Amino acid sequence: xxxxxxxxxxxxxxxxxxxxxxxxxxxxxxxxxxxxxxxxxxxxxxxxxxxxxxxxxxxxxxxxxxxxxxxxxxxxxxxxxxxxxxxxxxxxxxxxxxxxxxxxxxxxxxxxxxxxxxxxxxxxxxxxxxxxxxxxxxxxxxxxxxxxxxxxxxxxxxxxxxxxxxxxxxxxxxxxxxxxxxxxxxxxxxxxxxxxxxxxxxxxxxxxxxxxxxx
Ligand code: DX5
Ligand code: ZN
Numbered sequence: 505x506x507x508x509x510x511x512x513x514x515x516x517x518x519x520x521x522x523x524x525x526x527x528x529x530x531x532x533x534x535x536x537x538x539x540x541x542x543x544x545x546x547x548x549x550x551x552x553x554x555x556x557x558x559x560x561x562x563x564x565x566x567x568x569x570x571x572x573x574x575x576x577x578x579x580x581x582x583x584x585x586x587x588x589x590x591x592x593x594x595x596x597x598x599x600x601x602x603x604x605x606x607x608x609x610x611x612x613x614x615x616x617x618x619x620x621x622x623x624x625x626x627x628x629x630x631x632x633x634x635x636x637x638x639x640x641x642x643x644x645x646x647x648x649x650x651x652x653x654x655x656x657x658x659x660x661x662x663x664x665x666x667x668x669x670x671x672x673x674x675x676x677x678x679x680x681x682x683x684x685x686x687x688x689x690x691x692x693x694x695x696x697x698x699x700x701x702x703x704x705x706x707x708x709x710x711x712x713x714x715x716x717x718x719x
Pocket of ligand 1: 512514515537539570643644645646647648649650679680681682699700701702703
């Protein structure tokens with residue numbers, strides 16, 4: 505399996521959005537990671553559909569949209585129309601997760617389920633066959649630039665075991681506090697996709713930083 509890197513635009517300078525999209529296009533990154541926060545599911549509000557559409561118009565790589573919102577079912581079609589190719593919803597925000605994931609797939613997007621740090625991976629045992637990727641939050645969702653929670657390694661190991669045992673196609677995405685010091689260990693532990701925001705946009709040379717994160 506390839507090691508994929510999804511760049512979180514949350515930490516980018518939105519006054520230079522075009523340049524930042526160009527930078528990701530030219531880099532070794534694989535996807536754009538777009539964080540949608542509603543101020544209810546998480547204690548922060550990020551950006552919405554106009555920004556997604558602006559990025560989609562210029563992006564040469566898939567848009568990996570991470571919905572940190574309550575009742576995401578209301579917006580699946582809208583995010584598809586805005587340009588999402590991968591869409592993740594939070595386990596904690598979905599009452600009918602099976603239905604939600606199938607609707608995402610029916611809209612021809614890859615269906616992801618995101619877990620907060622306190623949510624056990626074992627809760628996915630009866631849905632893992634219906635998931636294209638699992639996004640493990642390695643910080644509490646809501647903000648970029650936070651410190652990586654080390655217990656995530658334990659969750660990766662248990663999730664990988666479940667995926668292999670159940671012959672599921674699901675990939676593992678790690679989101680939050682990823683940097684040049686832990687990227688290699690995370691891939692080695694079983695992560696397929698790493699998300700990085702702060703480690704990219706706070707670097708003097710973001711393209712070089714992306715290269716180093718892909719190890
Ligand atoms: C946090 C978001 C993350 C965040 C990652 O709620 O889901 O995608 O932007 O940012 P860093 O890499 O700065 O931790
Ligand atoms: Zn995210």
